[in-house]
Amino acid sequence: MARRPAASKATSNVSKDELLKYYRDMLLIRRFEEKAGQLYGMGLIGGFCHLYIGQEAVVVGLEAAAEEGDKRITSYRDHGHMLACGMDPKGVMAELTGREGGYSKGKGGSMHMFSREKHFYGGHGIVAAQVPLGAGLAFADKYLDNGRVTFTYFGDGAANQGQVYETYNMAELWDLPVIFVIENNQYAMGTSVKRSTKSTSLYERGAAFGIEGEQVDGMDVLAVKAAGEKAVAHCRAGKGPYILEVMTYRYRGHSMSDPAKYRTREEVQKMRDERDAIENVRELLLQGNHASEDELKAIDKEIKEIVNESAEFAKESPEPAFEELWTDIYAEDLPQGSAEDMNA
Numbered sequence: 001m002a003r004r005p006a007a008s009k010a011t012s013n014v015s016k017d018e019l020l021k022y023y024r025d026m027l028l029i030r031r032f033e034e035k036a037g038q039l040y041g042m043g044l045i046g047g048f049c050h051l052y053i054g055q056e057a058v059v060v061g062l063e064a065a066a067e068e069g070d071k072r073i074t075s076y077r078d079h080g081h082m083l084a085c086g087m088d089p090k091g092v093m094a095e096l097t098g099r100e101g102g103y104s105k106g107k108g109g110s111m112h113m114f115s116r117e118k119h120f121y122g123g124h125g126i127v128a129a130q131v132p133l134g135a136g137l138a139f140a141d142k143y144l145d146n147g148r149v150t151f152t153y154f155g156d157g158a159a160n161q162g163q164v165y166e167t168y169n170m171a172e173l174w175d176l177p178v179i180f181v182i183e184n185n186q187y188a189m190g191t192s193v194k195r196s197t198k199s200t201s202l203y204e205r206g207a208a209f210g211i212e213g214e215q216v217d218g219m220d221v222l223a224v225k226a227a228g229e230k231a232v233a234h235c236r237a238g239k240g241p242y243i244l245e246v247m248t249y250r251y252r253g254h255s256m257s258d259p260a261k262y263r264t265r266e267e268v269q270k271m272r273d274e275r276d277a278i279e280n281v282r283e284l285l286l287q288g289n290h291a292s293e294d295e296l297k298a299i300d301k302e303i304k305e306i307v308n309e310s311a312e313f314a315k316e317s318p319e320p321a322f323e324e325l326w327t328d329i330y331a332e333d334l335p336q337g338s339a340e341d342m343n344a
Ligand SMILES: Cc1ncc(C[n+]2csc(CCOP(=O)(O)OP(=O)(O)O)c2C)c(N)n1
Pocket: 075, 077, 125, 126, 127, 154, 155, 156, 157, 158, 159, 185, 187, 188, 189, 254
């Protein structure tokens, strides 16, 4: 197997504990998503379900650069983001299965989950709709002068939406503390980047608005973390937005129903064999004598148990009561503008 050497440009000052954390966090997302795929196949999850398998290093690397109180908002491919920011796997899985114990009481499903506690603002099904919302979150932080940063994630396909550029303009004009994270997994449903634009270096588009940015290897969690730290420092210093185009790859279909005619099996297999982010960290751990095969096996087992427990919880949680149809439609406790309310 022609695996690329695991060496990352950013390995020199990384501790064993950090590497183990990234390994664990990425593995949790992968195993959780595999389980979600199984439950979907069994008919326990219905509707849309977009898996994040292959892209784990993006959120895990960026969460490593975030601090308490920072915000995140993303598209429908959102399970990984929720797990990486510390939301409970049980609540996420129960939402996927449409059960009362889910984050939206079983009424939102895969694409519509939120956590005020973890500052996770969804889960958005309309391509690019979260981009202006992310700038809005950052506007509130700037107004409150609280030093917080918002990670606004969107895809390569979304990067062709007009509202992204209206948002870039305002975000730079007002120096908003927002990091635009383009998760470039090379496809928008079945359309490759090359078929949808001639301007394929997506981060460079920020230059038209005066926004700095860079491209990052999204299969290298340490490189993502390093770029994330730079972007966060830029925003916290009051220098306005920053664009990170993170080059990644999804191994599964766009959603659970995908005929997969737009790429070859060999292309997917090559990425899995040569670039997989979890395997890369696994090799760093083994090569650096930070962990033994047995220790890594024990972590694998522990993660499987967490995921199995989340699936059991989801299956046992009841479906929402009929009366729940009429609740949670209008917000009742809107913050009235005091800094204390807004930061809650
Ligand atoms: C405004 C809008 N147009 C079309 C769709 C249908 N749609 C859902 S996902 C998607 C592709 C988006 O691809 P990308 O932004 O690259 O994100 P990825 O799925 O790769 O994470 C499309 C066209 C939609 N949900 N919203």
